[in-house]
Amino acid sequence: MSSHAITVAGYLSFLVLGIGLTVLAHRPASRIPTLSALFSRVMHSRTGRIAVIAWWAWLGLHLFSK
Structure with a gap:
């Protein structure tokens, strides 16, 4: 796996984590x-x-x- 692919995978995982936290934060009665x-x-x-x-x-x- 090249360093470019690792970098892209890191950014994509960070993006997915951010979207997931946003979805969890906007739920009713969320503590996030x-x-x-x-x-x-x-x-x-x-x-x-x-x-x-x-x-x-x-x-x-x-x-x-x-």
Whole structure:
């Protein structure tokens, strides 16, 4: 198996996991928070806002730098 195939399989498994968690979070009486509820909770504190901005900057630097 080539490294390209492993990378694609990793991204696809991450995508399937994300979709599965979203479906589980939107069920009635689910204890799993939705992504919007999670970000809303994180953005209430100054530390959370700084962490989100730092994460976004790191992501942009590493993925979109080329």
